[in-house]
Amino acid sequence: MLLVVAAAVVALAGIKAIDTIIGPVVLALVLTIAVSPIRDWLTRKKAPGWLVVALPLAVVIVVLLGMVAILTTAVVQMAVLLPTYSAQFNRLVADAQKWAADRGIAPQVNKALQSLDPAKIFDFAQSLLASVLGVVSSLLLIVILLLAMSLDAPIISRIMSAASAERPAITRALTTFAYKTRRYLLVSTIFGLICAALDVVALYILHVPLPLLWGILALITNYIPNIGFVIGLVPPALLALLTGGVQRMILVIVAYLVINVVVQSFIQPKFLGDAVGLTTTVTFLSLIIWATVLGPLGALLAIPLTLLTRALLIDSDPSAKWSGALVSGDIPNDQPRS
Structure with missing residues (x-):
């Protein structure tokens, strides 16, 4: 260790x-x-x-x-x-x-x-x-x-x-990495567009300046796991405070929380399924590690980078199935579930 x-x-x-x-x-x-x-x-x-x-x-x-x-x-x-x-x-x-x-x-x-x-x-x-x-x-x-x-x-x-015939494990691992990366990007983009559209509507209703721009920013920050919508929330919340006071800022924060929590926490996981194959803890730690190592670009690429690391170090090694289980949260098929 x-x-x-x-x-x-x-x-x-x-x-x-x-x-x-x-x-x-x-x-x-x-x-x-x-x-x-x-x-x-x-x-x-x-x-x-x-x-x-x-x-x-x-x-x-x-x-x-x-x-x-x-x-x-x-x-x-x-x-x-x-x-x-x-x-x-x-x-x-x-x-x-x-x-x-x-x-x-x-x-x-x-x-x-x-x-x-x-x-x-x-x-x-x-x-x-x-x-x-x-x-x-x-x-x-x-x-x-x-x-x-x-x-x-x-x-x-x-x-x-x-x-694929000579090195089936590494070939399968890299192919799975490419598939999961594409699916992650596709699902994140679709639900990011949904969240961004709802955010724009909420900002229009609350009369926050430049709502379309902040909606597009929300779409981009949606690729940052766990805390992305918080980063996209800061500019419109600050403008809401300056234009309408504390009450409008609170309404913007509540609107963002409701929209993003409902979509990203309850609806999106049902469609994403096992596309990522990472536990919540691993996802959050990957965000911290890659953002520290590569800066803002590392935050945007935290999930693909972690999937690549998993493919190279875990999925390509047949003896590392329990390490993969700890990362993904899926118990190997040959073991009983409690």
Whole structure:
């Protein structure tokens, strides 16, 4: 166990040291896997070789650029809007101070309010914008990787087919990884669109500025497991506080909680089934680990990265079935269920 933990620490430290390379590589791999059905369909239709490569690549590039544009727009809009609400912010602070003074807790509340400086929020928005724009510097590398992987995809597919007889365990593990990754992305996208549409309707009803933009942001953050909708909730909740006070902010928070808890906790698992094959604890730990190692990109890719790790270290080893059971929560078929 100590050897395994030590090896994991060394491996994660090495990945973190080259996170600017590993992150784009994994993102390109996941996107290539996501559009593989398009490539397979074109191959079955006997489309020209250049079209088999160009069409999936074009789809991925459009989606990738769209996500970066949306995130950049969201941060820019926040940076532009926040300074215009300085008067409302000061009024909210004054109301909070008066409320605290009436209840004899003014010193504690005043100390907390000192950290809520609009200028600090604006500086944070600017730094966040700089971080988002930093992703653009990796786009050229991601596009080159996508092109290379798209060109090599047919070759890799033939190699996997040829290796299935000699190395059935690793072939089956990698094939399962690709299938589960595609299904996870498909189900997450469908239910992310449902949540985003409902969020937009709620924000329109509550008169929160830029509801469509925050709905699209909610769709993107839906790919972050467990806490994604909380990240997408922060901008509209803050604007609701500035435009309509505490009551409107509470209504926005309640609306997001109801929509996302009902859809993601009760409806989505019924359709997702065993597509991911990870327990709730493993999912949450994977989010923490990969976000620490690879940053925001690691949070977005937490599930695919964990599925890849499971395929390489557990599913490819027939003797590791109990390790797989601990990760997935499924008891092996040859053992009785309690």
